[in-house]
Amino acid sequence: MSSENDVAQTEEPQPIGWQRLGDVLKPSIPGFENLLFLPSFDNQSSNIYVVPGEYVTIVDPGNDYTAFMELFPARAKPEDVRKIVLTHGHFDHAMGALEFLRAYRDRLAGGRIELILHEGGPAQIKETAREYGSSVTEVRGGEILELSGVSWEVIYTPGHTIDGISLYHAPTKTVFSGDMALQNAVAGPDPKAGGRLDQYLFGLKALLRKDIDTVLPGHGPVVSPGGRKVIEQTYEAVMMKILEVDKPIPWIQGAIQLAERGLLEEAVFCCDKEIAKSPDDARTLELKAVCLNDLGRSREALEILGRLRSLRPADDTFVLVGTGYALMGLGEYGESIKCFDAALRIRPDLRDALVYKGMALHLSGNHEEAMDIEPFRTEFMGRFQSELLKASRPAPKEGSDEGPREA
Numbered sequence: 001m002s003s004e005n006d007v008a009q010t011e012e013p014q015p016i017g018w019q020r021l022g023d024v025l026k027p028s029i030p031g032f033e034n035l036l037f038l039p040s041f042d043n044q045s046s047n048i049y050v051v052p053g054e055y056v057t058i059v060d061p062g063n064d065y066t067a068f069m070e071l072f073p074a075r076a077k078p079e080d081v082r083k084i085v086l087t088h089g090h091f092d093h094a095m096g097a098l099e100f101l102r103a104y105r106d107r108l109a110g111g112r113i114e115l116i117l118h119e120g121g122p123a124q125i126k127e128t129a130r131e132y133g134s135s136v137t138e139v140r141g142g143e144i145l146e147l148s149g150v151s152w153e154v155i156y157t158p159g160h161t162i163d164g165i166s167l168y169h170a171p172t173k174t175v176f177s178g179d180m181a182l183q184n185a186v187a188g189p190d191p192k193a194g195g196r197l198d199q200y201l202f203g204l205k206a207l208l209r210k211d212i213d214t215v216l217p218g219h220g221p222v223v224s225p226g227g228r229k230v231i232e233q234t235y236e237a238v239m240m241k242i243l244e245v246d247k248p249i250p251w252i253q254g255a256i257q258l259a260e261r262g263l264l265e266e267a268v269f270c271c272d273k274e275i276a277k278s279p280d281d282a283r284t285l286e287l288k289a290v291c292l293n294d295l296g297r298s299r300e301a302l303e304i305l306g307r308l309r310s311l312r313p314a315d316d317t318f319v320l321v322g323t324g325y326a327l328m329g330l331g332e333y334g335e336s337i338k339c340f341d342a343a344l345r346i347r348p349d350l351r352d353a354l355v356y357k358g359m360a361l362h363l364s365g366n367h368e369e370a371m372d373i374e375p376f377r378t379e380f381m382g383r384f385q386s387e388l389l390k391a392s393r394p395a396p397k398e399g400s401d402e403g404p405r406e407a
Contacts, residue, residue: 055083089118
């Protein structure tokens with residue numbers, strides 16, 4: 001993987017006090033010019049964000065109440081705070097919530113504070129918050145939270161911890177990323193908090209599916225524009241950890257190793273990086289087509305196979321079989337069989353073409369003809385039978401109470 005995307009550790013900035021986002025970002029994020037944040041210092045506390053509006057929301061209140069001494073009463077009042085959101089339960093992000101509730105308990109009468117965190121967050125934090133009179137809202141991901149009068153989508157982003165969440169504001173392409181995506185650093189998985197590398201990839205892919213330009217991270221500087229690049233760099237760094245490599249390797253090499261481990265989406269990501277450098281590299285196009293077909297992304301596979309077709313002879317069996325498989329994935333069984341037949345005219349003993357032709361015949365209802373193909377019959381009696389029966393079973397009629405049946 002390219003060295004230009006390697007993520008290096010940098011020193012934390014010196015503490016500089018509360019900052020107004022509109023003073024830091026030029027241009028600022030429309031509607032969030034007055035958002036305040038206190039940068040973390042020496043990894044002892046997280047970045048703290050204060051979102052003003054109809055009331056005040058705090059995102060990740062750090063690890064002690066002293067962070068608010070400069071904030072109150074000059075910029076806000078404790079009683080203005082209505083909601084506190086934790087991106088995860090690590091103490092450097094979360095303990096400030098309990099300290100805030102304890103320190104300002106007399107001014108927060110009536111249980112008006114709502115603590116929001118993932119359902120897998122630390123039970124101790126939830127219990128103590130309730131003891132201090134706060135309500136607790138547990139989220140899973142997918143919810144829309146109203147924070148200070150603005151709607152934010154909760155994205156489940158595990159990996160660093162099991163309870164990680166991010167908050168996404170689509171109109172401004174902005175995300176509170178917690179520790180999932182940091183500039184020039186990677187917060188590795190914490191096994192004691194349920195962190196795992198494979199889940200890290202899941203969380204990062206959830207962020208990459210969003211249109212993100214601004215990252216408000218748990219540590220380090222705010223990134224805007226270019227927030228997506230930070231997420232991609234983290235994704236690349238986690239892949240390198242999975243491959244257990246200490247220095248950059250070629251993208252195609254990473255793609256091959258990831259595909260061998262069954263990490264097909266990650267292999268496609270690496271293929272795209274290689275294709276950006278060498279658009280006509282047939283080996284990379286082949287690997288991407290295989291991964292896309294295995295992922296069920298048939299239309300994308302057809303596009304890649306079309307590019308390969310322009311680089312290969314007309315009788316290339318890889319292109320013919322791959323195209324037939326993609327067409328089968330789209331339910332175009334007749335066209336897929338034509339592709340398999342074309343490959344078999346070139347190589348009558350080509351096992352993949354025989355097996356896939358049998359699958360296409362079976363799925364199109366030609367069961368007896370499919371069973372006449374010996375390689376398919378062997379596979380069918382083994383691993384394909386239950387899958388093919390499910391795929392060929394007609395869906396229940398609309399309004400019917402009929403549920404799925406066992407094969």
